Amino acid sequence: MTRLAKTFEALRARRGRALVPYFTAGDPSLADTRRLVIEAARRGADVVEIGIPFSDPLADGPVIQRAAQRALAAGVTLPRVLELARDLRGEVAIPLVFLTYYNPVLAFGLKAFARSAADAGADGVIVADLPPEEAGPLSDETSAAGLDLIHLVAPTSTPARMRLIARRSRGFVYVVSLTGVTGVRDALAPDLVTQLRALRLITTRPICVGFGISTPEHVRAVAPYADGVIVGSAVVRLIEQHAGTSRLLEEVGRFIASMKAPLQEGE
Amino acid sequence: MLAGAARLERRARADLGVSRLPDALGHFGRYGGRYVPETLMSPLIELERAYAAARRDPKFHARLRRLSRDYAGRPTPLYEAARLTERGGGARIYLKREDLCHTGAHKINNVLGQGLLAQRMKKRRLIAETGAGQHGVATATVAALLGLECDVYMGSEDIERQSLNVFRMRLLGARVIPVESGSRTLKDAVNEALRDWVTNVRTTYYLLGSALGPHPYPMMVRDFHSVIGREVKRQFRAATGRLPDHLLACVGGGSNAIGLFHPFIADRAVRIVGVEAGGHGIATGQHGASLSAGRVGVLHGSMSYLLQNDDGQVAVAHSISAGLDYPGVGPELAYYKDTGRFEFVSVTDEEALAAFQSLARLEGIMPALESAHAVAHAMKLAKSLSRRHHMVVGLSGRGDKDVQVVSKALGS
Numbered sequence: 263m264t265r266l267a268k269t270f271e272a273l274r275a276r277r278g279r280a281l282v283p284y285f286t287a288g289d290p291s292l293a294d295t296r297r298l299v300i301e302a303a304r305r306g307a308d309v310v311e312i313g314i315p316f317s318d319p320l321a322d323g324p325v326i327q328r329a330a331q332r333a334l335a336a337g338v339t340l341p342r343v344l345e346l347a348r349d350l351r352g353e354v355a356i357p358l359v360f361l362t363y364y365n366p367v368l369a370f371g372l373k374a375f376a377r378s379a380a381d382a383g384a385d386g387v388i389v390a391d392l393p394p395e396e397a398g399p400l401s402d403e404t405s406a407a408g409l410d411l412i413h414l415v416a417p418t419s420t421p422a423r424m425r426l427i428a429r430r431s432r433g434f435v436y437v438v439s440l441t442g443v444t445g446v447r448d449a450l451a452p453d454l455v456t457q458l459r460a461l462r463l464i465t466t467r468p469i470c471v472g473f474g475i476s477t478p479e480h481v482r483a484v485a486p487y488a489d490g491v492i493v494g495s496a497v498v499r500l501i502e503q504h505a506g507t508s509r510l511l512e513e514v515g516r517f518i519a520s521m522k523a524p525l526q527e528g529e
Numbered sequence: 530m531l532a533g534a535a536r537l538e539r540r541a542r543a544d545l546g547v548s549r550l551p552d553a554l555g556h557f558g559r560y561g562g563r564y565v566p567e568t569l570m571s572p573l574i575e576l577e578r579a580y581a582a583a584r585r586d587p588k589f590h591a592r593l594r595r596l597s598r599d600y601a602g603r604p605t606p607l608y609e610a611a612r613l614t615e616r617g618g619g620a621r622i623y624l625k626r627e628d629l630c631h632t633g634a635h636k637i638n639n640v641l642g643q644g645l646l647a648q649r650m651k652k653r654r655l656i657a658e659t660g661a662g663q664h665g666v667a668t669a670t671v672a673a674l675l676g677l678e679c680d681v682y683m684g685s686e687d688i689e690r691q692s693l694n695v696f697r698m699r700l701l702g703a704r705v706i707p708v709e710s711g712s713r714t715l716k717d718a719v720n721e722a723l724r725d726w727v728t729n730v731r732t733t734y735y736l737l738g739s740a741l742g743p744h745p746y747p748m749m750v751r752d753f754h755s756v757i758g759r760e761v762k763r764q765f766r767a768a769t770g771r772l773p774d775h776l777l778a779c780v781g782g783g784s785n786a787i788g789l790f791h792p793f794i795a796d797r798a799v800r801i802v803g804v805e806a807g808g809h810g811i812a813t814g815q816h817g818a819s820l821s822a823g824r825v826g827v828l829h830g831s832m833s834y835l836l837q838n839d840d841g842q843v844a845v846a847h848s849i850s851a852g853l854d855y856p857g858v859g860p861e862l863a864y865y866k867d868t869g870r871f872e873f874v875s876v877t878d879e880e881a882l883a884a885f886q887s888l889a890r891l892e893g894i895m896p897a898l899e900s901a902h903a904v905a906h907a908m909k910l911a912k913s914l915s916r917r918h919h920m921v922v923g924l925s926g927r928g929d930k931d932v933q934v935v936s937k938a939l940g941s
């Protein structure tokens with residue numbers, strides 16, 4: 263059983279839900295990302311997503327776009343993110359999932375990427391611009407390497423596509439909560455609960471919801487319908503606000519704890 | 530009656546140059562496909578179906594044909610450039626005059642087709658990306674014609690270089706949205722347009738301006754521009770009784786090139802050459818020659834050749850012509866590069882500028898700087914060939930939009 267599967271099984275057994283914060287690797291520096299991930303795990307993160315920056319992140323809104331630009335300007339490359347993962351694997355026990363776009367993976371080599379990522383101790387990978395139709399070659403390599411390739415469901419996905427994606431996805435199914443790019447939002451999409459219920463009828467795989475989830479109220483609203491909640495832009499925005507200050511870890515750590523609270527067992 | 534309908538459909542299919550490639554998932558060999566966020570998958574499939582239905586509908590073709598003729602000015606002339614030929618002292622050079630199209634470039638062929646499709650799909654709003662501004666102007670034009678809302682994304686760097694076209698778009702009632710991210714040129718404008726589409730996909734039609742992006746765009750854009758090559762075939766036969774020996778066109782994303790080339794793919798004797806932006810020279814790394822100097826990668830929804838660094842980060846292209854200033858290229862051109870059917874060369878900024886001036890002085894035609902790349906290579910190539918050799922150059926657009934850039938580059 264993979265580390266992701268074990269994590270969700272254990273959570274389900276105690277009726278808990280996963281908090282999955284996202285960090286762009288190297289924003290503001292790789293050393294900071296390392297400290298932030300360790301702090302996140304300490305404050306209750308159950309899984310961490312580590313973004314491998316790409317020059318043209320077309321699924322991302324301004325907050326994560328800026329983070330990627332900062333990371334690339336700081337000289338972050340895919341091999342250095344793999345090193346970061348290897349280092350983190352020695353520090354934290356929770357699953358580590360890469361989130362990126364297809365071109366950096368393709369440039370590195372699909373087999374080399376899958377092997378190196380698994381070897382570094384990463385557990386899964388999400389490729390934002392790789393729908394199941396095009397994922398065959400990478401999926402062959404990630405399966406062989408024991409890495410979970412996680413697919414996304416969107417509000418525009420038809421029932422047939424939801425079934426296809428749920429079948430192909432490993433580790434969990436990533437539900438994009440809204441029709442749009444990543445970013446902090448005031449309100450959740452009105453039809454999100456309907457979408458989550460529909461997906462539950464299709465699959466028994468763990469379901470994690472992301473895009474736009476920014477407050478403990480959002481978390482509380484989706485928690486009953488999902489196995490986990492992914493928080494991206496809200497975390498990255500905090501990092502942007504506090505980068506270079508002594509309060510960075512504390513601010514991000516406190517936010518993560520506040521987002522985790524509604525997901526605790528029995529809630 | 531039935532026979533008539535069948536004939537109409539056959540003619541309609543021939544009009545759009547329907548061919549076997551791409552396959553059902555939009556692949557040209559290993560290239561093309563749909564590398565997009567899941568949010569766009571169903572809309573792309575819906576678009577593909579709507580296009581397939583339009584393609585079967587004789588009324589759609591009739592309307593497109595009528596607008597192409599009465600509104601856009603098709604067919605465009607095939608003109609034998611006698612003084613240009615004389616200067617080269619070799620092969621005879623013909624120009625396919627897309628510069629005479631309404632709005633000043635070939636771009637109108639594609640926007641009329643896609644505009645009518647958007648209308649069929651009951652979308653109220655068009656969005657587009659633009660580099661040189663030609664596609665933005667064309668989209669704004671068709672939006673005005675069809676009474677649709679229109680937002681055009683344009684890199685802030687290009688807004689500066691092509692201010693005349695920005696003003697034209699505004700006069701046509703479109704909103705021009707400056708893009709400040711990344712390199713602030715065409716590639717970033719495509720990113721922003723895709724982000725807008727991801728967000729507003731239910732109400733908005735993304736009118737992509739070149740033969741790139743996710744399936745079905747490369748196929749659709751090719752089909753709508755294939756009218757260029759079909760006319761050339763007919764016109765050239767009428768003038769000479771045979772086919773040309775060479776076809777040349779500039780390659781940015783590849784829409785005017787594939788439009789001219791596609792109807793000739795099966796005509797093996799016709800040599801086909803795409804001319805990319807050599808910028809300051811391939812060796813300097815500052816150019817837009819993805820097919821000549823790039824590696825296979827994925828950008829903006831399809832697999833093709835791509836300018837990128839070793840880490841898979843997309844490089845910033847450079848060209849004096851904003852329309853060729855793009856690090857990727859359409860997947861069908863990548864496919865025919867690999868099969869050897871198409872050849873690709875590059876022409877520097879300086880050579881394009883010289884060709885711009887030559888054509889102005891020898892023929893009284895100011896080409897777009899994009900098209901000047903093809904003219905430059907034609908002049909080079911013509912020298913080495915005999916008078917019995919005939920070449921057709923796709924003159925994709927006119928140079929009015931470039932007068933400021935040229936004047937600056939010439940230091941006058």
Ligand SMILES: Cc1ncc(COP(=O)(O)O)c(C=O)c1O
Nearest residue numbers: 663781782783784785852925926
């Ligand atoms: C006149 C002209 N020619 C060529 C191009 C390049 O595009 P494509 O390669 O799609 O024909 C442009 C793009 O803006 C253009 O305006």
